[in-house]
Amino acid sequence: MSDATVRFFVRLVHKVSSSRVFAKSAPHVIPAVDRGVHRLTRGRVLLSARLLPGVILTSTGARSGLPRRAPLACMPEDDGASWVLVGSNFGRTGHPAWSHNLLAYPEAFISWKGEEIPVTAQLLTGEERAAVWGALLVFWPPYATYQARVEREIRLFRLIGRDDEG
Incomplete structure (x- = not known):
């Protein structure tokens, strides 16, 4: 594929993912598909990770105390042992449930490239x-479009790998 074709595709994906239609439909479709594919491939594949790197976050429910799983896009950091999660909620008005969970219980797990990694979440300020x-x-x-669409400040979390061996 030529560089021009790749640039065109990237611009198209940015435009589509910034649209209000995407913001309304994606939260219902993308996580369900990602969870199913992730389960079927035993943690090796996340379809949404074809566009952005992704993890499956397993956090503790803020109210229920039960494990909650959410497929999320992430930005891996250069150190290879931390990831940034963005509580954009596709530019919808409320904070995503998983962000409330991390505020209440910062110790969590991520599935990253098929590996379960214990992490501690830090809200960035x-x-x-x-x-x-x-x-x-x-x-x-597109995160800029999401932020412009809402009055709340989008939450950012840094997930730092932790050693549960000791």
Whole structure:
């Protein structure tokens, strides 16, 4: 595929994923498909990861205390041991449920490339959040459209791998 074709495809995906129609339909379709494919492939495949890197987050329900699984796009950080999750909720008004869960119970697990990794979530604020937000907009420009669509500040979490062996 030529560079021009790839650039065209990337622009098209950015435009579609920034649309209000996508914001209304994607939260119902993408997670269900991702969970099914992830289960069928025993954690090796996430369809949405063909566009963006992705994890399956297993957190503890803020109200229920039960395990909750959510397929999410992520931005892996350069250290190879941390990931950024964006609580964009596809530009919808409320914060996603998984972000409430991480605020209540920051210890969680992610499935990353078929491997279960224990992580601790940190809500990013202030200058640290601003720096990561700038990197995210380069990584996936539609996040700017999502933020412009809502009054709330989109939550950013850094997931840091932890050693549960000790």
